Amino acid sequence: MTDQGAKNFVRKTLSANDLGRTGGHQAGIAIPKSGHILSFFPRLSPEEYNPDCIINCFIPELEMYINLRYVYYNNKLHTQGTRNEYRITGTTRLLRQLNAQVQDEIEFTKDKFGEMSINIIRWAADRKAENTQIKLSNGWSFSVEGD
DNA sequence: AGCCATGCACCG
DNA sequence: CGGTGCATGGCT
Numbered sequence: 001m002t003d004q005g006a007k008n009f010v011r012k013t014l015s016a017n018d019l020g021r022t023g024g025h026q027a028g029i030a031i032p033k034s035g036h037i038l039s040f041f042p043r044l045s046p047e048e049y050n051p052d053c054i055i056n057c058f059i060p061e062l063e064m065y066i067n068l069r070y071v072y073y074n075n076k077l078h079t080q081g082t083r084n085e086y087r088i089t090g091t092t093r094l095l096r097q098l099n100a101q102v103q104d105e106i107e108f109t110k111d112k113f114g115e116m117s118i119n120i121i122r123w124a125a126d127r128k129a130e131n132t133q134i135k136l137s138n139g140w141s142f143s144v145e146g147d
Numbered sequence: 148a149g150c151c152a153t154g155c156a157c158c159g
Numbered sequence: 160c161g162g163t164g165c166a167t168g169g170c171t
Contacts, residue, residue: 017151024152025163032148050166073166082168085148092163138149152169159162 009109010040011121013139016102020092028071028087029106036142038086040110044072049079057108058117059094066094094118105141 016022018029031037044051052071059066068090075081091106098120100106105121135141 015150017149020163022151024150026152026165026167028164030149069164071165075167081166083166089164148171150169150171153167154165156165157163159160 008040008143009107010037010140010142011105011107014095014100014102014104014106015139018091018106019095019100019102021102026089028089029091031070031086031088032136032138032140033086034136034138034140037136037140040108040142041070041086041088044070044086046072046074046077048072048074050074055088055116058115059098060117060119061098066090068094095120 012018012029014029017024017026031041042053042055044053050071050073052069055068055070057066057068058064068088070086070088072086073083074085076084095106100120101122107119107121109117109119111117
Protein backbone atom coordinates (compact mmCIF):
# COMPACT_ATOMS: atom_id res chain seq x y z
CA MET A 1 0.00 0.00 0.00
CA THR A 2 1.59 3.18 -1.14
CA ASP A 3 0.43 6.75 -1.42
CA GLN A 4 0.11 7.00 -5.16
CA GLY A 5 -1.91 9.87 -6.46
CA ALA A 6 -0.95 12.36 -3.80
CA LYS A 7 1.51 15.16 -4.28
CA ASN A 8 3.30 15.64 -1.04
CA PHE A 9 6.62 16.42 0.46
CA VAL A 10 8.79 16.03 3.51
CA ARG A 11 11.33 18.46 4.81
CA LYS A 12 14.30 18.25 7.08
CA THR A 13 16.24 21.04 8.73
CA LEU A 14 19.83 20.53 7.76
CA SER A 15 22.40 19.83 10.45
CA ALA A 16 26.12 20.55 10.18
CA ASN A 17 26.79 16.88 9.64
CA ASP A 18 24.23 16.75 6.83
CA LEU A 19 26.26 19.36 5.01
CA GLY A 20 29.61 17.73 5.63
CA ARG A 21 30.75 20.69 7.67
CA THR A 22 31.71 18.76 10.77
CA GLY A 23 34.84 17.17 9.40
CA GLY A 24 33.05 13.91 8.89
CA HIS A 25 32.71 12.32 5.50
CA GLN A 26 29.61 10.27 5.79
CA ALA A 27 27.17 13.14 5.77
CA GLY A 28 24.24 10.87 5.17
CA ILE A 29 20.95 12.40 6.14
CA ALA A 30 19.22 10.26 8.74
CA ILE A 31 15.59 9.43 8.06
CA PRO A 32 13.46 9.09 11.19
CA LYS A 33 11.27 6.03 11.52
CA SER A 34 8.27 8.27 11.96
CA GLY A 35 5.51 6.76 9.87
CA HIS A 36 4.75 9.63 7.55
CA ILE A 37 8.36 10.34 6.77
CA LEU A 38 9.34 6.73 6.30
CA SER A 39 6.40 5.87 4.09
CA PHE A 40 7.24 8.78 1.84
CA PHE A 41 10.33 6.97 0.64
CA PRO A 42 10.48 3.57 -1.06
CA ARG A 43 10.10 0.63 1.24
CA LEU A 44 13.28 -1.15 2.25
CA SER A 45 12.74 -4.55 3.79
CA PRO A 46 14.07 -5.27 7.29
CA GLU A 47 14.39 -8.84 6.09
CA GLU A 48 17.32 -7.84 3.92
CA TYR A 49 20.74 -6.88 5.19
CA ASN A 50 21.50 -3.21 4.53
CA PRO A 51 19.04 -2.92 1.66
CA ASP A 52 19.27 0.15 -0.53
CA CYS A 53 17.89 1.69 -3.67
CA ILE A 54 18.73 4.56 -5.97
CA ILE A 55 16.40 7.53 -6.04
CA ASN A 56 16.65 9.70 -9.12
CA CYS A 57 15.80 13.28 -8.20
CA PHE A 58 15.23 16.37 -10.23
CA ILE A 59 16.87 19.54 -8.93
CA PRO A 60 14.85 22.48 -10.24
CA GLU A 61 17.34 25.04 -9.01
CA LEU A 62 20.13 23.41 -11.01
CA GLU A 63 17.96 22.07 -13.79
CA MET A 64 19.51 18.68 -13.54
CA TYR A 65 18.94 15.19 -12.26
CA ILE A 66 21.02 13.42 -9.68
CA ASN A 67 21.01 9.98 -8.14
CA LEU A 68 20.77 9.63 -4.40
CA ARG A 69 21.19 6.44 -2.45
CA TYR A 70 18.54 5.53 0.05
CA VAL A 71 19.84 2.89 2.42
CA TYR A 72 18.61 1.07 5.49
CA TYR A 73 21.56 0.26 7.71
CA ASN A 74 20.11 -2.52 9.79
CA ASN A 75 23.00 -4.68 10.90
CA LYS A 76 21.50 -4.72 14.36
CA LEU A 77 18.77 -6.94 12.98
CA HIS A 78 21.12 -9.34 11.23
CA THR A 79 24.48 -9.30 12.97
CA GLN A 80 25.96 -8.15 16.25
CA GLY A 81 26.02 -4.60 14.92
CA THR A 82 24.39 -1.55 16.39
CA ARG A 83 22.83 0.11 13.35
CA ASN A 84 19.11 0.39 12.78
CA GLU A 85 18.48 3.52 10.79
CA TYR A 86 17.61 4.85 7.37
CA ARG A 87 19.79 7.29 5.52
CA ILE A 88 20.07 9.17 2.27
CA THR A 89 23.59 9.58 0.98
CA GLY A 90 25.15 11.24 -2.00
CA THR A 91 23.99 14.68 -0.96
CA THR A 92 27.27 16.38 -0.09
CA ARG A 93 28.11 17.67 -3.54
CA LEU A 94 24.54 18.64 -4.23
CA LEU A 95 24.10 20.62 -1.04
CA ARG A 96 27.34 22.44 -1.69
CA GLN A 97 26.26 23.36 -5.21
CA LEU A 98 23.02 24.66 -3.79
CA ASN A 99 24.97 26.55 -1.15
CA ALA A 100 22.73 25.13 1.54
CA GLN A 101 23.39 26.30 5.07
CA VAL A 102 22.75 24.87 8.49
CA GLN A 103 19.14 25.64 9.44
CA ASP A 104 18.06 25.59 5.84
CA GLU A 105 15.56 22.89 5.00
CA ILE A 106 15.86 20.25 2.33
CA GLU A 107 12.52 19.47 0.79
CA PHE A 108 11.78 16.20 -0.97
CA THR A 109 8.76 16.54 -3.21
CA LYS A 110 7.08 13.62 -4.90
CA ASP A 111 4.60 14.29 -7.66
CA LYS A 112 1.70 12.12 -8.74
CA PHE A 113 3.96 10.11 -11.00
CA GLY A 114 6.30 9.28 -8.17
CA GLU A 115 8.95 11.63 -9.54
CA MET A 116 11.11 13.02 -6.76
CA SER A 117 12.56 16.51 -6.72
CA ILE A 118 14.60 18.44 -4.20
CA ASN A 119 14.43 22.07 -3.22
CA ILE A 120 16.23 24.01 -0.54
CA ILE A 121 14.08 26.19 1.65
CA ARG A 122 16.27 28.99 2.89
CA TRP A 123 15.99 29.85 6.50
CA ALA A 124 14.07 33.05 7.31
CA ALA A 125 12.35 32.81 3.97
CA ASP A 126 8.96 31.25 3.55
CA ARG A 127 8.06 31.22 7.20
CA LYS A 128 4.45 31.80 6.33
CA ALA A 129 3.81 28.27 5.12
CA GLU A 130 4.76 26.94 8.48
CA ASN A 131 1.26 26.65 9.83
CA THR A 132 0.24 24.40 6.98
CA GLN A 133 2.91 21.90 7.85
CA ILE A 134 3.10 19.40 10.60
CA LYS A 135 6.33 19.75 12.48
CA LEU A 136 7.90 16.86 14.29
CA SER A 137 10.23 17.28 17.20
CA ASN A 138 13.25 16.05 15.30
CA GLY A 139 13.65 18.70 12.64
CA TRP A 140 11.39 17.05 10.08
CA SER A 141 8.02 18.25 8.93
CA PHE A 142 5.57 17.15 6.31
CA SER A 143 2.54 18.19 4.35
CA VAL A 144 0.07 16.17 2.34
CA GLU A 145 -2.18 17.68 -0.26
CA GLY A 146 -5.05 15.56 -1.43
CA ASP A 147 -5.00 16.96 -4.97
C1' DA B 148 16.57 8.20 18.01
C1' DG B 149 19.39 11.29 15.84
C1' DC B 150 23.65 13.56 15.05
C1' DC B 151 28.75 13.10 15.06
C1' DA B 152 32.82 10.61 13.85
C1' DT B 153 36.19 7.36 11.36
C1' DG B 154 39.06 3.55 8.83
C1' DC B 155 39.15 2.06 4.46
C1' DA B 156 38.06 2.08 -0.65
C1' DC B 157 37.49 4.39 -4.80
C1' DC B 158 37.99 8.00 -8.09
C1' DG B 159 39.36 12.40 -9.98
C1' DC C 160 46.57 12.90 -2.66
C1' DG C 161 42.27 15.24 -1.51
C1' DG C 162 37.48 14.70 -1.61
C1' DT C 163 33.64 11.72 -1.33
C1' DG C 164 31.13 7.50 -0.25
C1' DC C 165 30.55 2.96 2.42
C1' DA C 166 29.72 0.73 6.62
C1' DT C 167 30.17 0.96 11.01
C1' DG C 168 30.77 2.63 16.05
C1' DG C 169 30.35 6.49 19.38
C1' DC C 170 28.20 10.16 21.82
C1' DT C 171 24.26 12.66 23.71
